[in-house]
Amino acid sequence: MDRIRIQGPCRLSGSVRVSGAKNAVLPEMAAALLVDGTVTLRNVPDVRDVTTMAKVLRHLGLRGLVVEGDVLRAEGGDLGEPQAPYDLVRQMRASILVLGPLLARQGRARVSLPGGCAIGARPIDLHIEALRKMGATIGVEHGYVVASCRRLKGAEFSFEKKTVTGTENLMMAAVLAEGRTVMKNCATEPEVTDLGRFLNACGAGVEGAGTETIVVDGVSRLTGAEHQVIPDRIETGTFLMAAAATGSGITVEGCRPRHLGAVLAKLKECGVALEVGEEEIVVRPDGPLRSVNVITSPYPEFPTDLQAQYMALMTRAEGVSIVTETVFENRFMHVGELRRMGARIVVHGQTAIVAGPSPLSGAPVMASDLRASACLIVAGLAAAGETIIDRAYHIDRGYAQVERKFQELGARMERIRA
Numbered sequence: 001m002d003r004i005r006i007q008g009p010c011r012l013s014g015s016v017r018v019s020g021a022k023n024a025v026l027p028e029m030a031a032a033l034l035v036d037g038t039v040t041l042r043n044v045p046d047v048r049d050v051t052t053m054a055k056v057l058r059h060l061g062l063r064g065l066v067v068e069g070d071v072l073r074a075e076g077g078d079l080g081e082p083q084a085p086y087d088l089v090r091q092m093r094a095s096i097l098v099l100g101p102l103l104a105r106q107g108r109a110r111v112s113l114p115g116g117c118a119i120g121a122r123p124i125d126l127h128i129e130a131l132r133k134m135g136a137t138i139g140v141e142h143g144y145v146v147a148s149c150r151r152l153k154g155a156e157f158s159f160e161k162k163t164v165t166g167t168e169n170l171m172m173a174a175v176l177a178e179g180r181t182v183m184k185n186c187a188t189e190p191e192v193t194d195l196g197r198f199l200n201a202c203g204a205g206v207e208g209a210g211t212e213t214i215v216v217d218g219v220s221r222l223t224g225a226e227h228q229v230i231p232d233r234i235e236t237g238t239f240l241m242a243a244a245a246t247g248s249g250i251t252v253e254g255c256r257p258r259h260l261g262a263v264l265a266k267l268k269e270c271g272v273a274l275e276v277g278e279e280e281i282v283v284r285p286d287g288p289l290r291s292v293n294v295i296t297s298p299y300p301e302f303p304t305d306l307q308a309q310y311m312a313l314m315t316r317a318e319g320v321s322i323v324t325e326t327v328f329e330n331r332f333m334h335v336g337e338l339r340r341m342g343a344r345i346v347v348h349g350q351t352a353i354v355a356g357p358s359p360l361s362g363a364p365v366m367a368s369d370l371r372a373s374a375c376l377i378v379a380g381l382a383a384a385g386e387t388i389i390d391r392a393y394h395i396d397r398g399y400a401q402v403e404r405k406f407q408e409l410g411a412r413m414e415r416i417r418a
């Protein structure tokens, strides 16, 4: 397994361009199953999850799927057996995003249950419940979701709690269903909005993607389209926090500041000096950081996917900060590793109390999930001495060319190949 070695502390400078959003391109790739015609996605990030999703889609019979640079092309049309096997799905939970499209397109699907992961049980009961309301006969057998329907029917339902992939799965199921579907209490993340935009470019009738109520008028078929994937707001936030944690001034380019409202407000509250443009954000080194509490919540509030990186930042701030995680039940796996680096953090249930500033020292640490890895990079850049992050494959799932981007900002970071 590859490892990442960082020699800290690092002063970063210059500019970095963020890649396309992993959590936008994954549902858009799954949506290609719905389409009769050529699909072209641009600004596709070079991350492992895209490679994994491509494997799943090829297994399902999607033809002509090729990724060249940051452009993905595929020929929607006749598909093979609608089965997504365990050995592929277990590599990436987001594979469950093929369930809605397969049911809508082929009237049946057998998709392995994704299983839990480091940050929590992550059930898909809300996906299943809503698909039943659209007429699917759906059950779980031997670890697989087995679903069938003559043709999905438009229905009205409200999600018991906000679910990003649940909203995306059902939006994709509804675009070829008979009649109108009204979905309430939907996730409003920018990635949901981007998927709705792509589906409509393919001829779907989606209204309200990105709001809590989405109305979909089913159509008989979708044609191919071209689509530019939105920039990755979590990668953007990670670079901003890396700069703030190391007292650096950098420019993050090709980003979408309006997707980071709560994050930029929080960083300014911490005393981080930001200049926000249309598609770039400049961070200026500007005096000591203040400890500020944060509570993660569904969009547009502070995203759970930046909680770990923010905690690393708070170890550098003056005072005590309280980090509360409300979305996932076990998303503090990075705390033990931060403690190994000298952080002073106490966890009580869903709340972590961070005392700062703690002088961090480099140490061998273990990545447990994608965003915990990013947290350890932020901490390693700020720590004095050498940090070795084991299981770097976690970071490769969602951060394209991570060491190249940080090297170009002046970080002493390298990959130790296994």
Ligand code: EPZ
Residues within 6 Å of the ligand: 023, 026, 093, 094, 120, 121, 122, 123, 124, 125, 126, 127, 128, 161, 162, 163, 164, 165, 166, 187, 304, 305, 327, 328, 329, 370, 371, 398
């Ligand atoms: C998406 O996961 C993202 N992944 C996650 O990003 C992100 O952390 C999460 O949304 C929350 O923003 C992708 O988009 C591929 P949820 P998802 O369904 O859809 C519970 C990353 O690092 N729930 O919004 O799986 C669930 O357990 C990843 O890029 C149910 O109980 O998350 C969680 O507590 C990590 N039943 C909460 O809802 C369900 O049927 C939110 O989950 C579905 C979800």
